[in-house]
Amino acid sequence: DAGVTQSPTHLIKTRGQQVTLRCSPIxxxxxxxxxxxxxxxxxxxxxxxxxxxxxxxxxxxxxxxARQFPNYSSELNVxxxxxxxxxxxxxxxxxxxxxxxxxxGQGTRLTVV
Amino acid sequence: xxxTTQPTSMDCAEGRAANLPCNHSTISGNEYVYWYRxxxxxxxxxxxxxxxxxxxxxxxxxxxxxxxxxxTLILPHATLRDTAVYYCIVRVVGGNTPLVFGKGTRLSVIx
Numbered sequence: 722d723a724g725v726t727q728s729p730t731h732l733i734k735t736r737g738q739q740v741t742l743r744c745s746p747i748x749x750x751x752x753x754x755x756x757x758x759x760x761x762x763x764x765x766x767x768x769x770x771x772x773x774x775x776x777x778x779x780x781x782x783x784x785x786x787a788r789q790f791p792n793y794s795s796e797l798n799v800x801x802x803x804x805x806x807x808x809x810x811x812x813x814x815x816x817x818x819x820x821x822x823x824x825x826g827q828g829t830r831l832t833v834v
Numbered sequence: 835x836x837x838t839t840q841p842t843s844m845d846c847a848e849g850r851a852a853n854l855p856c857n858h859s860t861i862s863g864n865e866y867v868y869w870y871r872x873x874x875x876x877x878x879x880x881x882x883x884x885x886x887x888x889x890x891x892x893x894x895x896x897x898x899x900x901x902x903x904x905x906t907l908i909l910p911h912a913t914l915r916d917t918a919v920y921y922c923i924v925r926v927v928g929g930n931t932p933l934v935f936g937k938g939t940r941l942s943v944i945x
Contacts, residue, residue, distance in 0.1 A: 725877070754932060754933075756933075756935075761937075762937060763836070763919075763921060763935025763936055763937055763938055764878065764933070764935045765935070766932035766933065766934070769932060777931075777932055779932065811877050811878070813877075813878075813933075822880045822883075823880065823933060824880065825877030825878045825879070826877050827875075827876055827877050828876075828877050
């Protein structure tokens, strides 16, 4: 079975641009969460979606938004990119809203120049 | 903020047991202890979790003290592939709580 897949794997953007990152959860998983990991730190929670509804939001500015589609895949959008948005963006899926084990993808490495 | 304290780094000889400590002195009665690890350039991987009893699976054992204020993750026979950052996380199960990662412990397994 395929695990959590994220695309693209690497991305370079210019300050002020917008970016969309994509995540396909494990088949049958209805919950998707997004995390940002800057170099040297642990991942930080951005959003959680379950059954296409936002169920949790971390301490990130409104430039960050996300959505979940009927097939449970998800997109993370970041507008007006800043240099500080450079990070590894991780997607995690789990089978239930009140997840126990979360399965992470390999991440998208975003570099803002 | 993370509710756990872990050593920044540890070394372990290949084939020996790796014992990774974690302090969580403010843990609540409804919070579980989770362990994840992150191998370089990969996403975090779930290892094990527990409430108050010791737990064992194919990857590791989790020993939680009776007062639940600390725990130890044990990798019984460490291999070079176990070199990673190990995160100890406390989390309420049954709510909408996300995983709150600290900086973890960087374990280096040495041949």
